[in-house]
Amino acid sequence: MNTYKESLIDGLERLLADPKVFLLGEDVEDPYGGAYTITKGMSTRMPGKVLNTPMSEQGFTGLGVGMALAGYKPIVEIMFGDFSTLIMDQILNHASKFVEGFEKRLHLVVRDPMGGYRGYGATHSQSLEKLYVGLPHIAVITPSVLHAPGELLVKSMELGVPVIFAENKLDYTRKMFAAEKIAEAFEIKYHGGDFPVAEAGFPGEEPEVTLIGYGGLVHPLLQMMYDLYMEEEVAVRLLDVSSLSPMDFDLLYSLVKDDAKVLTIEEGHVPFGIGDAIISNLAQRGMRCQFRSVGAKQHIIGTSKEAEALALPQIDDIKELILNW
Amino acid sequence: MDNKEILYKMLLIRRMEQKIESLFSQGLLRGTTHCCIGEEAVPVALSVLIDMDKDYLCSGHRAHGLSMMMTGKPETLLGEIMGKPYGMAKGLGGSQHVYYKNYFTNGITGGMAPVTVGIAFALKHDGGDAIATVVFGDGAMNEGYVLESFNMAQSMGLPVLFILENNGYAMSTPIETVNPYTVFEDRVKGFALPYQRVEASDFDNLFAVLKDAVEKVRTERTPQFVEVMTHRFCGHSKSDKRAYIPQERDDYWHEHDCVKGVAAKLTPAEVEAIEAEVAQRVEEVYQYCVTH
Structure with a gap:
């Protein structure tokens, strides 16, 4: 497909x-x-x-x-x-x-x-x-x-x-990512069973930051990762979770336990959200690294582009955050 | 059912409910409960009108009578309320959340109405003559999705029987203070549902109306609605002292008590024998539950 x-x-x-x-x-x-x-x-x-x-x-x-x-x-x-x-x-x-x-x-x-x-x-x-x-x-x-x-x-x-x-x-x-031109720069691995975690990274590169996300933001995040890698030579990897609940936190932990920087990204509002739960569970498993979470801010989602940007996470901001972290 | 069997079943429900209330007041049961004292007629009628091997029946929080009639084993209801593994839901559900074969209850007022309509959808596509029935009270008549259910059942043409037990009070709130009327005929007919209303006091009449509705749903595969005027002689739940029910209403219903109506058709000796039989059964159930 x-x-x-x-x-x-x-x-x-x-x-x-x-x-x-x-x-x-x-x-x-x-x-x-x-x-x-x-x-x-x-x-x-x-x-x-x-x-x-x-x-x-x-x-x-x-x-x-x-x-x-x-x-x-x-x-x-x-x-x-x-x-x-x-x-x-x-x-x-x-x-x-x-x-x-x-x-x-x-x-x-x-x-x-x-x-x-x-x-x-x-x-x-x-x-x-x-x-x-x-x-x-x-x-x-x-x-x-x-x-x-x-x-x-x-x-x-x-x-x-x-x-x-x-x-x-x-x-x-949107196209499935495998059908996108930029896909050939990536290495995609799947971990877990029927509802796996997809790992997208660049072959042979140690990622500086691991992103954990899901859903509709995955597409723009992959484009952002490509741009960061090609323009800034910054390698970032993405873990895309297909089952938010129940979530296999043990699997996630096994995939990130050696990482230094983990950034969770969601389109919904951040407090008490998906990223918070992931960070909490990783921390409870003993993970010590720098955690950040990105998501919607405490506004309703406005209709104008400007008002929408006040609430919803913006890819440029995520890019800046990664570059300045 | 002959009158003796009807009276036995009604009294079994009533005396079991009184036993349950007494166990609660003694602090021997945990949680809460909603008894159906005064509302025994519908469960007794459904005990023979619903075929548990193919039909489905759903209800809500006030369903002890239905539970006992569907299982025929009051031990599994009292056991459930006592949290026993042989209870209807293995002790997980308590008074409000039980099941047996195709019989299901849940604790959200009116919430089983759309569920039952969905079951009716399945039964219609299965073919055959099985029906889905849901029993709820007048409080549920103001839950939005109950009204949505009426519309879906009628517009999709599904084999579901809606039984409204109108006891005049949504918990403590008198029906006339939150509705423009005291019976729901206009509202129900607004959904183009075939509607019948009957008082629970005359069991034979109630039975005839429900039987007719069941048969129509069974053969015509479209919905029916029966509003049953009834009364609750007990509180809404274990802690309710019924301060909101005027004496005149209680008086009327003591005169029109469904139990009294059936008993009047039997001799005093027959009634006494049935009372004794029921008392013995309730004691057996209680003893079983406290020793197992």
Whole structure:
């Protein structure tokens, strides 16, 4: 698959071939085909399998939970990840409780497109993964241009717990990294099992800083790393995590334990976030190095480019931070 | 069910609930509980209308009666509340979070309504005549996703039976103080759901209405809604002294008590024999649970 979107569509179609799988969401049917046209054509090709819902996120997520409780495998699409605040009750107070309380494997994936940098403003730009991480029996999976979304989607459906599948809206327009020209300068390794950590670095180079990130920022970070390496001769490596929750902190520790500088990067707000949790867990395992975390600042995400930049992390700032560290 | 069996089941629920309340007041049980004293009629009716081998039934926090009727084993309910490994949820769920076969309860008011609609979606695609039923109270009628569930069930045409037990109070809040009416007919019909209303006091009538609704959902594969007017003789939860319930309302419902209605169809000797049988069963359950 050359592109993120192609991979995602392929994963969806593979899942939908199972009679127990249905995709439910707002405006997913033709002719609209979803807000990002991911499901375009699917309702025509597979009648009855891709279904428009009323604008009732709580209700149709609950519908998905019930389907899963009865042995079906629903894919629930939330149009903007921001709206996943509405579904918290069904995921946390229902689905996750049924897994342990009722000893049920629930096959349920909530597709939850996150991310900003598109001028969509405060309620259509957030990265809210952190609301769902760290909770028992909820998985948070983050594809990227290094982690094919279609592959992760198919595996997510087999986890047996409700999955928040945090796609990224800008990634819908991007190639998978292997198809990018700059990819040949990199060495990419994968560590771990079904939901691996991708390690991107430059062959034969000792990295000065290790970045730990995920999701939609992976693409611009890889470009930034390339620029730093080519223009400044600064080698940085990136660890791209595909399962935020549960996170394999032992694996991460084994990958960074000898490093001197670790920088976590997320699009969501920093305090009590993904980076903080990673740093805490590395420190608890005895790691002594310099830690920094970058993410959104304590502002709502404004619509103008300037206002958006006040809140969302900027690649130039990350570059400066690395160069001056 | 003949009247003796109906009375036995109603009394089993009531006396078990009274036992549970008494154990709580003695400090012998942990956590909280929500009893259904006065609301025994729906569980007893569903005990024969729902086929646990294929149908699904979901409910919320006030579900001891349903639990005992579905399992037929009150030990597994009391055991659950006591945290025993043989409890319905192995002691993990307590009073509110239990399951047995296709029967599930959870502690969020109204939250099982969309879940049940999802189950109905699955049952519709399975083919067959199994149905999904959800029982909730009038408090749940103001949770947004419950109303979303009505809309989805009707617009998607799913085999789900909604049973609203209207006991007049959302915890302590009288229904008329937070709604423009005291029955939900207009609201339900606003979702184009077929609606029937019945008082729990006349069990035969209640049973006929529920049976009709079950059969319609089973054969027509579309939703039905039954509002059951009922009353709670106990507090909302273990610590509730019911200061908000006027004496006249209690008086009315003592006259219209579902237990009284069934007992009136039997001889005093028959009623006494059933009371004795129930008392013995409750004691057996209690003894089992304190010794196992």
